[in-house]
Structure formats: structure tokens, C-alpha cells
Amino acid sequence: MFGSYSPQILFSSLAFIPIIIILIYVYKRDRFPEPPRIVAITFFLGVATILPIQIFIPVIEGFGENLNLFGESEYFYMSFIRAAFLEEVAKWIVLIFYCTKLTDFNEPIDAIVYGVAVSLGFAAYENFEYVSYAFLEGGEDEASSTALIRSFTAVPLHALAGIFMGFFIREAIFYKKNNKISIYLSLFFPICLHGFYNHIIFSPNFSSFWIYFLLIAMLVRSIFIFRKEKKIQLNSINENIHIKYYKIMNGDVYFTIFFSLAILMVVTLLIKSF
Numbered sequence: 001m002f003g004s005y006s007p008q009i010l011f012s013s014l015a016f017i018p019i020i021i022i023l024i025y026v027y028k029r030d031r032f033p034e035p036p037r038i039v040a041i042t043f044f045l046g047v048a049t050i051l052p053i054q055i056f057i058p059v060i061e062g063f064g065e066n067l068n069l070f071g072e073s074e075y076f077y078m079s080f081i082r083a084a085f086l087e088e089v090a091k092w093i094v095l096i097f098y099c100t101k102l103t104d105f106n107e108p109i110d111a112i113v114y115g116v117a118v119s120l121g122f123a124a125y126e127n128f129e130y131v132s133y134a135f136l137e138g139g140e141d142e143a144s145s146t147a148l149i150r151s152f153t154a155v156p157l158h159a160l161a162g163i164f165m166g167f168f169i170r171e172a173i174f175y176k177k178n179n180k181i182s183i184y185l186s187l188f189f190p191i192c193l194h195g196f197y198n199h200i201i202f203s204p205n206f207s208s209f210w211i212y213f214l215l216i217a218m219l220v221r222s223i224f225i226f227r228k229e230k231k232i233q234l235n236s237i238n239e240n241i242h243i244k245y246y247k248i249m250n251g252d253v254y255f256t257i258f259f260s261l262a263i264l265m266v267v268t269l270l271i272k273s274f
Contacts, residue, residue: 014144015127018151019120022159026116029226030109031233038104039117045098046121049090056086073272075202080195080264087122088190089257092165094118096248100173106244108170109229115166116159123158130154153211157197160218161190167225172246179246188260193218195264 023043027033060082069077099105099114127150135143168186172179193214200210 015131015147015150016124018155019124019127022155023117023120026113026159026163029229030113031230032107034104034110034113038102039113042094042099042114042117043121043124045094046091046118046123047125049087049094049118049122050125053086053090057082060086067268067272069268069272073268075199076195076271077268079198079202080191081261081268083198084191084194085261085264088161088165088187088194089260091115091118091122091162092187092190093253095165095169096253100169100248108174108232111170111173112163112166112225112229115162115164115169117162119158119162119165120155123155126154126158153197153215156215156219157194160215160222161194163222163225164193164218165190169248172248173244176245180252183248183252184256184259187256188263191260191264 023039027039064074064077064082067077095111095115095118099118100111104110105114127147130150131143131147134146165186168182168189172182172186175182196214197211200206200214
């Protein structure tokens with residue numbers, strides 16, 4: 001029995017390799033590394049986000065059906081709300097309610113490390129699901145192809161979403177200006193990034209060029225973010241000198257989630273009207 005499933009396990013395991021590589025790379029960017037145990041917990045909380053996501057998917061899909069969407073409005077709804085909004089909100093909530101409360105969350109780059117950890121946790125489950133399904137449907141060739149493609153597309157996408165989510169959260173907490181705007185962008189920007197990626201895939205005029213263009217553009221921007229963080233850390237005497245200027249309140253969380261959803265719904269209806 002085990003022998004019949006071993007190829008599936010093998011190909012699913014291959015899908016984890018890029019996740020481990022990216023997580024280690026980001027972890028090593030921190031001059032004062034976070035406790036591995038806490039990073040691991042954050043990663044597995046990212047895996048666990050699939051549970052609330054699965055609960056809300058039928059709700060979102062049912063609401064979309066009641067709107068009688070079609071064509072471009074349907075693609076937008078599925079890309080930005082059904083997928084990107086649900087997934088990024090789940091990861092964002094872990095980052096806000098767990099990671100930012102940690103005593104080890106004491107310097108700007110920590111937000112990025114934890115943001116990537118929770119995002120890659122979700123990516124790990126998603127990779128396992130997609131590769132396993134590909135193996136059952138198309139065998140070893142399909143599974144290996146899926147694992148390879150996702151290694152260069154979906155996994156970097158989730159990592160980049162985590163980087164930008166963490167970047168804006170550190171802007172909100174460790175800096176004095178534009179705190180509420182940064183909180184909002186910490187969710188809305190990853191939703192947009194993820195949504196554009198999904199929209200390219202779901203579009204009938206699919207082109208891999210735009211996927212790689214989007215990922216490379218965001219990768220270049222993230223390189224500058226890490227360079228900035230390196231300068232900040234090199235100017236730090238120790239890891240405890242950073243002051244948390246702003247505490248994220250529950251009201252900030254509720255407003256950010258519902259305002260983001262409201263904007264996406266308005267855009268969906270505008271697209272439908274045209």
C-alpha cells in the first residue's frame with residue numbers, strides 16, 4: 001500500500017524544496033535571527049489558514065453567484081475576492097494577532113520574516129494539494145511538471161506577498177508617520193499582487209510573460225527592501241533599540257478587512273456594468 005503512494009509523496013516533497021530555500025534565505029537576512037521555534041509555529045499557522053479559508057469559500061462563491069457575474073467581472077471576482085482576498089486576509093490575521101504580539105517581534109525586519117513564514121506555510125499546503133491532485137490525475141509526468149512550474153510561479157508569489165505584507169506592517173508599527181495607511185496597505189497591496197497573478201492565470205488570454213514580468217518586478221522591489229533593512233540593522237547596536245510607535249487596534253483590523261472587500265466589490269460591479 002505504501003509503495004503505491006510513494007511516488008505521490010516524492011513529488012509532493014519536491015514541491016517543498018523551493019519553500020524551504022526561500023524561507024532559509026529570508027531568515028538569514030535577519031542579523032538578530034528570530035527563534036526557530038517561533039518561525040516554525042508561524043509557518044504551521046500559515047498551513048492551518050486553509051481551515052478558515054475552506055469555511056468561507058462557499059460563502060464567497062454563493063454571494064458571487066447571486067450577483068450573476070459573467071465574463072471579465074467573473075474573472076475579477078474569482079481572482080481578487082474568492083482567492084486573493086480570502087487567502088491574504090487569513091495570513092494577515094495570523095501576522096497581526098500572533099506575530100506582532102511576540103516579545104521577539106522587536107525590530108522592523110521581523111515583520112518581513114514572519115510575513116514570509118506564514119505565507120510560505122500556506123504555499124506549502126497549496127503545493128501539496130496541487131501536486132497530489134496532478135499525480136492522481138496525470139501521473140508522475142503531470143506531478144513533476146506541476147511541482148516545477150509552481151516552484152517558479154506560485155511559491156515566489158506567496159513569498160513576495162509575505163514580504164510586502166511584512167514591509168507595510170513594519171512601517172505601521174516602527175515608524176511615526178502614516179501608520180493607518182500602512183496598516184491598510186499591508187493587506188490591500190498583497191491582495192492586489194495576488195489578485196493580478198490569479199487574474200492572469202484565469203484569463204482566457206493567458207500569457208506566462210505577464211506572470212514572470214509581475215514576479216520579477218516585485219522581486220526587484222523586494223531586493224531594495226532587504227538592502228534597506230540591512231542598513232537599518234548595521235546601524236543598530238542591538239536588537240532592542242527599536243521603538244514600537246503604534247499599536248494595531250481591533251478597529252484598525254476590522255476597517256482594513258471590510259474596506260478592502262468594499263473596494264474590490266465596487267470594482268467588480270463597475271466591471272460588470274461595462
